[in-house]
Amino acid sequence: MNKTTFETLLGDRDFLDDINQGVWVADTQGRVVYANRPLVRILGYDSEQALVGITLRDLLTPDDAAQLAASKANADPKRQTCSVILGRDRRTIPATVTVTRRTKGGAAWFIGIVTETAPDLPPAADWASRQVMENSADGICIIENNQITYVNRRLEELTEYSSPQLGRMTLDRLVSPRDRKTILQLLAEPHRLLGPVHHEVRIVGRSGREATCDMRVVPAETRGRMLLICYLRDISQLRQAERVRADFIAMVSHDLRTPLATIKEAISLLAETASSRLEARQQRYLGIAREEMDRLNRMIDNLIEVARMESGKLSLHIEGVDLAPLLSSAVESLALLISKKNLTIERSIPNRLPPVLADRDRLLRVFNNLLDNAIKYSPVGSAIRIEVTLVDPSAPVLAEPGILANTAYVQVTIADSGPGIPAEFLERIFGKFERVDPHGPGIGLGLAIVRSLIEMHHGRVWASSVLGEGASFSFILPVKEN
Known part of the structure; x- marks a missing residue:
């Protein structure tokens, strides 16, 4: 033409x-x-x-x-x-x-x-939707072609910018430089989002004030247009409360350690010097006291570890660690509990197993927590199985987020013969203070610590179980290359 x-x-x-x-x-x-x-x-x-x-x-x-x-x-x-x-x-x-x-x-x-043409909605529905968004406790914005096209009142309050000002901005300009890379990756390929994604970001207001926000981004396609609906919830007070709680737990736990160490030393000294003069029943009572002291110490260690994680004060010293001797140390530290239930430890560990990249002390805690958990739920006279294998390079777990690319991995599995875990609890048990049996032993921190530590090592941990046949806990860690 x-x-x-x-x-x-x-x-x-x-x-x-x-x-x-x-x-x-x-x-x-x-x-x-x-x-x-x-x-x-x-x-x-x-x-x-x-x-x-x-x-x-x-x-x-x-x-x-x-x-x-x-x-x-x-x-x-x-x-x-x-x-x-x-x-x-x-x-x-x-x-x-x-x-x-x-x-x-x-x-x-x-x-x-x-x-x-708009969807066939009654006028009241459109009005109601807008009222819900405008009065939401979350800041909400709609993004099209990287540009903010709609904001609600709460987002104006959160950012200290007006709606017209926000309309001339992109989302990455509202976040802290520490989070900018995450936002830019999100905006660069919105069509790759298969569903809602969550990130914790710091929103920087016009005055420079930072607000920690839980950000949920939902992709939406309407009339051939790709939109991102972004929900921002201010969790600054929640994070502050968590830090106060973590500091309190750490302080109390440290204060408890000194008297507990004194009591434990007194019990050990009494057992060594007076055991020949004690009756069998009295010796049994001393043994129970020592067991309970050890259990209290493990609980306090777990509380301190959680407090360090939540406050961001936990650092790792990564080195090449041989698994076999570390597993032996973990078994020895729990020998009293193992012998009390007459349990057998069955090990399957390759002779030429490469070392893994790990913090030795943190990995020992992982072994202790998993073995302690297996001992709790194992019937008297049963076996706990420990198996270590190299992970197949084509295993789906190696494609998960956080796993190091082009790196060999080792898998460790610790299995018991206990009652097993219901399917709906297999993921939940890794949460803090979560227990299958609320009246059972422990405070529900051991497995939460295991997951956090393993993921800090670029690994993954999971549980599998058949009710009535026991449970197994597996995790993978990267191998130290020559």
Whole structure:
């Protein structure tokens, strides 16, 4: 179409790019020769040129295209109206589509005008949705093509910017530099999001005040447009309360250690010096006291470890660690509990096992917690099985987030013959203060510590169980390369 014909048919091209309706022009063969920018947006294409050259059969349903072809054959000048149009990848988009046949100077053209239609919702529903968003306790914004297109009142309060100011900004400008990379990756490929994603970010207000927020981003596609709906919940006070709690637990735990160490030393001294003069019943009582002291010390160690993790004060000293001797140390430290229940420890460890990359003391705590858990639930006279293997490079677990790429891994499994774990608890038991039996022993921190420590080592831990046949806990750690 030459410029003179175009201006005669449609007028000013810049004006057509500024209106809200999509417009196309097609020749008598049904090939699109012009499309304005709103049509590109409505249909979800990248540019006007991506539409030029496609046929009306790519834009209309088969029935509508057939009806248009019939009108062309009959030279019918009347308008044809359709209720949908096909977007990119032939997605159906609700719209009012008016197609008109025009002739000028012996040439014929089809002119299409596309007006988006809202979903069939009653007016009250649209009003209610907006009221919910405006009065939400969460800051909410909608992002399209990296640009903020809508914000609610709560986000204005959170950021200390007005809605017009936020409309000229991108989300990455609102977060701390520490979190900017995460946001930029999110905005760069929104089409890759298969569902909601969560991140903890720090929002920086206009005054420079930081607010720690739980950010939930939900991808949404509407009328061929890719949107991101972002929910920001201020959790600054929650995080502050957690830090206070962690500091309190650490302080109390440290204060308890000194008197407990004194009591334990006194019991040990009494057992060594007076055992020959004590009756069997009295010796048994001393043994119980020593066991309970050891149990209290393990609880306090777990409380201190959790407090360090929550306060961010836990650091790792990574080195090459041989698993076999470390496992032996863990078994020896729990020998009293093992012998009391007459348990057998069965080990399956390859002779030439490569060392793993780990913090020796933290890994020993992982072994102690898992073995202690297995001992608790093992029947008297049963066996606890420890198996160490190299992970198959094609194993699905190596594709999970946080796992080091192109790195060999070792898997450790500790299994008992206890009552087992219900399926609905297999994930929950790794949470803090979670226990399958609320009346059972322990305070529910051991497995939470195991998960946190293993993930800090770029590993993964999981549980599997068959009720009545016991439970097994497995984790993987990276191998130290030569």
